[in-house]
Amino acid sequence: MGGFALSIEQLGVAVEGRQILRGINLQMKLGETHVLFGPNGSGKTTLLMAIMGFPRYQITEGKIIFKGTDITRLSLDERARLGIGMSFQRPPVVRGVKTRDMVAACLKEQDGEEQRINELAERVNMADFLDRDINYGFSGGEIKRSELMQLLAQKPELTLIDEPESGVDLVNISLIGELLNSLLEKDCPLVDRTCMGLVITHTGHILDYVNARTGYVMCDGVIGCEGDPHEILATIREKGYEECIQCFLRRTPSG
Amino acid sequence: MVEKKSGSHKDRARAASAKKAALGEDIDLSAYVSSTDEQPYQSDPSTLPAKTREQMLGAGVILDDPSQRSGTFIQMDNAPLHSSVRQEGIEVMAVGDALDKYDWLSDYWWQAVAVDTDKYTASVELSQHSGYFIRSLPGHKTDYPVQACLYLSKARLAQNVHNIIIAEEDSELHIITGCTTASDEEAGLHLGVSEFYIKRGARVTFTMIHNWNAETAVRPRTAVIVEEDGLFLSNYVLMKPVRSLQMYPSVTCAGENAAVRFNSILVAAAGSSLDAGSRVILNAREARTEIVSRAITTGGDITARGYIEGNAPDVKGHLECRGLILGGKGTIYAIPELKGTLAGIDLSHEAAVGKIAEEEVEYLMARGLTRDEATATIVRGFLRVDIEGLPPFLAAELQRAVEASERDIM
Known part of the structure; x- marks a missing residue:
């Protein structure tokens, strides 16, 4: 392909x-980030979960x-080891498993692991959480930062992110945007990037932070529209998903 | 053999010699033999056979390098084999020697545990075979733990021991006790009475590792009295198979601000039957306790009990009991109980029994761990009990004991 x-x-x-x-x-080249829009229940999360x-x-x-x-028949962990990673919306609490253990599991290298974990935690402002049970009593923003810390350790080539801005206050969103950029190598010229991202967004806020190349609108389990993500977002903001769906129905012969 | 000074203990024991225990399978004591064989005293336990030392090490008893211990007591079957002390302010000896040495010790004998509790306590009174006496003198603090090993080597032997532990005022005492068997398949019976007396301001940590075999029956009978500002911290680890274990150690907080913490890790393989709990009676103002247990069955049956009773103002207690069923078979029966007898107390419990949540396994697999690695990580986390107040090297040792047994579970 x-x-x-x-x-x-x-x-x-x-x-x-x-x-x-x-x-x-859906096709994506190395270094690209694509964005999924769509009303609740349209299948965005299902697509991410199926890819993972x-x-x-x-x-x-x-x-x-x-x-x-x-990879259609490969298991979840085989796909993770091939380079696919995911940020969980509502990750489970795993009692007794420390945040530090999760980051360690994501890091493939053994040398200097301890130092690397501490650096990452500083960077995502989670140093105090390393020795706490993963996700136990974490706020929305803390979960996002913890998820991104794990992904920064895992360095997947394809990162799947479900609503990075949901439940996050304005202070956190710039940090999260910054971390996403780093994960998706925004500051690196496109030709040198090796990471891809597929991001679900409801509000579109995240477009201010990530360099998204293509957007899709999903409705009722199909991709109804594909195009420039900023243009799509502007249409949705102006006319709502209803108009997207109408537009899609007009273009679909069976109605 | 120890001769008791008081005739009434013997009388009460005789009267209770057929009294079944309130809990647990009834053990036929006549199926086991008694032995009065003397063991030659070993002044240097590091000369014991390598296999024996290795088995003892598996239960936390280090014989090759005594520098990590402040004292050692070893009993093989029914006879003391060795006792030694490396630090001032600590006494470690066979309980018979202690009774000969100290007239006052009879004041502690059967004071915390009732001699007629059941046929097992009665049996210990009627045919007792040593046990240990460990005492920390007032104001003395041990840097390293005292270790005690109760070792079963003969087939079908009944080991009846009576231990007395006294922490005098403002002293600090750490004890590691390891119980193990020579054989992997011979039947045996361990009856152990342990009475702890923790005086005002004293702190005792008691870490017990049980490595029995799949044919051993075990009936410990333990009671602890904690005085004002005293602390009793118990860690119990049972991760190897045992045929039948029933124990329900009971602590009474007799003085204000006394504190008790129990941590128990129980693993039952197929064929193992465990009935284990911790009981704390808060009888003085501001006494407090925390009881934490983790139970895993890989095919055996576990009854995990806990009981907290609050009888004084401003006492506080919490009981946490979590069970994990790995594999298709096995039962975990969690029975947390609370009893309050006046206003102004604060007692709570939480209990949960289940299998490993698939969602948690998948979360770890999404980070690249295989299913087996993810499961092992979750089980390790489940068994990780962060113990406040335990000296770091003891915590590390406990962690090592748990990790050494994890392989058997997975």
């Missing part, structure tokens, strides 16, 4: 026997090619 590091072809996904996604096509490989999200048709490998 000419230069695409991620290629999703005619993907269908079912959850507990119910078909959620149909005919999803959660067993509850069953791929019923089509395939996912990542860096030239068909």
Whole structure:
């Protein structure tokens, strides 16, 4: 697939026997960040979960090619080790497992691990949380920072992020934007970037921080529209998702 | 053999010799043999056979390098093998020697534990085979723990011990006691009475590691009396198979501001039956306790009990009991109990029993861990009990003991 590091072809996904996604096509080159818009229940999170490989999200048709490998049948952890990472919206509390242990699990190198963990924690302003049980009593902003710290340690080539701005106050959002940039190598020329991002956003705030190349509008389990993310966001802000859906229906022959 | 001064203890024991215990499977004492074989005294326990030392090490007893211990007591079957002290202000000896040495010790004998509690305490009184006496003198603090090992080597042997631990006023005493067997398959019975007396301002940490075998029956009978400003901190680790264990150590906070903490880690493999709990009676103002237990079954049955009773103003107690069922079989029965008898007390508990949440496993797998690695990490976390007040080297040792056994669980 000419230069695409991620290629999703005619993907269908079912959850507990119910078909959620149909005919999803999405291509991404190395270094690009794409954004998913869409109303609640349109299937955005399902798409991310299916790409990550959660067993509850069953791929019923089509395939996912990542860096030239068909990962459609690979397990969650195999995909993670190939270079796919995800920021969880509502990660579980794991009692007795410290934030430090999670970061250590994400770091592949052994040398200087302790120092690297401490540096990362300083950077995301989470140093006081390293020896606490992961996610136990964390606020919305703390969860986001903890998730990004783990991803910064994991350095995935494809990062899947579900609503990075939700539940985050204005002070935190600039830090989170900055961390996302670092994760997605915004400050690096496109040709040198090796990281890709697929980001779900409701408000679009995150577009102020990340360098998104393509946007998609999902509705009812399909991608209805693809284009410049800022343009899409402006349309949604002005006319709402209703207009997007109407537009999509007008263009779909079966109605 | 120790002869008791008081005839009434013997009388009461005889009367209770057929009295079944309130809890746990009834053990037929006649199925076990008694032995009066003397063991030759070992002045240097590092000369014991390598296999024996290794088994003792598995229960936290270090014989090769005594510099990490302030005293050592070793009992094999029914006879004391060794006792020594490396630090001033500590006494460690066979309990019979202590009774000969100190007339006043009879004032402590069967004072915390009732001799007629059940047939096991009665049996210890009627055919007792030593045990240890450990005492810290007033104001003395141990840097390193005293270690005590109760070792079962003969098949079908009943080991009946009576231990007395006294921490005099403002002293600090750390004890590691390891119980283990020579054989992996021979049946045996361990009956152990332990009476702790923690005087005003004294602090005792008691770390007990049980490494029995799958045929051993174990009935410890422990009671502790904590005076004003005293602290009792107990850590109990049982991660190896045992046929039947029942114990419910009981602590009475008799003085104001006394504090008690119990941490227990219980693992039951298939064929193991454990009934273990911790009981704390808060009888004085501002006494407080925290009881934490973690139970894992990989096929055995665990009853995890906890009981806190508040009988004085401003007492505080919390009980946390969590159980994890790994694999298809096994039972965990968590029974947390609270009793308050007046206003102004604060008692609470939380209990949870279940399997590892799939959501937690997937969270770790999304970071690149395999399913097995993720499960092991979660189990390790479950067993990690952060213990306040434990000296760092003891905490590290406890952690090592837990980690050494993790492989058997997974």
